[in-house]
Each structure stands twice: as structure tokens, then as C-alpha cells.
Amino acid sequence: MKLQLALDRLTKEACLHVISETKEIVDIIEIGTGVIKEYGMAFVREIREKYPDKTILADMKTCDAGKHEAKQAFDAGADLTTVMAFSSDATIKDTLDVAKQVEKQIMIDLLELSSHQRMEELKRLGVELVSLHVGKDQQTKGNHFNTELFSFVNGYGFKVAVAGGIREDTLPEVVEENPDIIIVGSAISKSPHPQQTAQHMKKIMQTRG
Numbered sequence: 001m002k003l004q005l006a007l008d009r010l011t012k013e014a015c016l017h018v019i020s021e022t023k024e025i026v027d028i029i030e031i032g033t034g035v036i037k038e039y040g041m042a043f044v045r046e047i048r049e050k051y052p053d054k055t056i057l058a059d060m061k062t063c064d065a066g067k068h069e070a071k072q073a074f075d076a077g078a079d080l081t082t083v084m085a086f087s088s089d090a091t092i093k094d095t096l097d098v099a100k101q102v103e104k105q106i107m108i109d110l111l112e113l114s115s116h117q118r119m120e121e122l123k124r125l126g127v128e129l130v131s132l133h134v135g136k137d138q139q140t141k142g143n144h145f146n147t148e149l150f151s152f153v154n155g156y157g158f159k160v161a162v163a164g165g166i167r168e169d170t171l172p173e174v175v176e177e178n179p180d181i182i183i184v185g186s187a188i189s190k191s192p193h194p195q196q197t198a199q200h201m202k203k204i205m206q207t208r209g
């Protein structure tokens with residue numbers, strides 16, 4: 001089980017600070033969508049240069065022009081990039097093809113998806129990794145990631161990442177379900193002590209192995 005640190009709605013300086021505090025603890029550094037929109041692919045390149053050995057995810061949230069955007073992310077040094085599940089089959093397929101060529105990975109973001117038919121299509125298209133994700137705007141309505149959501153992905157054989165306002169107090173029940181990746185943003189990046197928070201969360205995750 002891996003811990004992915006999501007860097008969202010932060011300045012470049014704040015991102016660099018949180019990374020320097022948590023780099024030994026987190027398994028994957030996610031450059032968030034808003035951060036990429038603010039600073040561009042140059043920032044993904046900068047993080048790759050500063051941390052050559054870390055796994056980096058560019059949260060591109062691609063929904064069209066898949067080939068181009070996947071290349072952009074991988075050329076900048078990302079190991080993984082995200083693509084929205086509702087995108088056309090052509091977009092999903094193109095991004096999977098690009099990833100295969102360069103031996104990198106696509107994470108399909110299931111944000112707002114409720115169709116099992118689409119899940120079956122994603123499987124047929126060759127998707128391997130999905131993220132069960134409750135978005136920021138849903139979170140403001142009181143909806144956070146909860147373990148009932150796992151039933152949506154059960155039975156397809158996908159690797160599963162989970163995201164959406166996961167905190168230290170809600171982490172233990174998420175860990176019980178043994179997802180492949182737990183994505184944590186604000187709970188670490190907005191913590192007064194990001195290192196201690198990340199350390200505590202990692203320790204909870206290690207109870208499951």
C-alpha cells in the first residue's frame with residue numbers, strides 16, 4: 001500500500017516545503033492539477049530534477065487530446081498521469097498506448113462516475129489502475145471518501161487508488177480495505193506539521209502492510 005502526497009492549491013514554494021518535509025515518508029509525489037495550471041510542465045520538470053529517484057504523478061486530469069497530454073506529462077518526467085474515466089475510448093486508448101511505449105502508467109480518475117457499464121468498458125480498453133475519488137467541491141458539501149465506495153470497483157481486478165479528504169482519523173478504516181494507493185492532500189499539505197502528519201499516516205498504513 002502506497003502513500004501518495006497530493007499537492008493542490010499551493011504556491012511553488014509551499015509545494016517545495018511540503019516535499020522537503022515528507023520526501024522520505026511518501027511513496028508518490030502528486031503535482032496537483034491546479035499547481036500544473038499555475039506553473040505548467042516546467043514545475044513537473046523541476047521536481048523530477050530535484051528528486052530523480054521519487055515516483056511522480058502529474059494530475060493532468062486529461063479528458064481529450066490524450067496522446068499529446070500523456071506525452072507532455074511523461075516528457076516532463078512524470079511516472080504516472082491521470083485521465084478522466086468519462087473521456088472517449090480513443091483518449092483512454094491513446095494515453096494507454098503512450099504509457100506502454102515509455103513504460104509508464106495511466107491512472108484513470110473515476111470522479112463522479114457511477115456507471116458499471118463504463119467500468120466494464122475501461123477494463124476492456126486495458127485500464128489497470130483507477131482512482132476512486134471524491135472531489136473538492138463534493139467535499140464542501142460534506143461528502144468525503146468513505147469505504148462504501150469500494151463496492152463500486154470490486155470484481156473488476158483493477159489496482160485501486162483512493163482520494164477525497166482522507167484524514168488521520170478516517171485513514172484506519174480506509175487502510176482496512178487494503179487499497180493499492182492512498183492519496184492524501186490537505187491533511188498533510190495544510191497540516192501545521194506536515195512531516196509528523198505524514199509519518200503518523202504512514203505508520204497507520206504499515207499496520208496493514
Ligand SMILES: O=C([C@H](O)CO)[C@H](O)[C@H](O)COP(=O)(O)O
Nearest residue numbers: 006033163164165166184185186
Ligand atoms: O485530485 C484532487 C482534487 O481533485 C483537486 O485537484 C486531490 O488531489 C485529491 O482530492 C486529494 O486531496 P485531498 O482531498 O485534499 O486529500
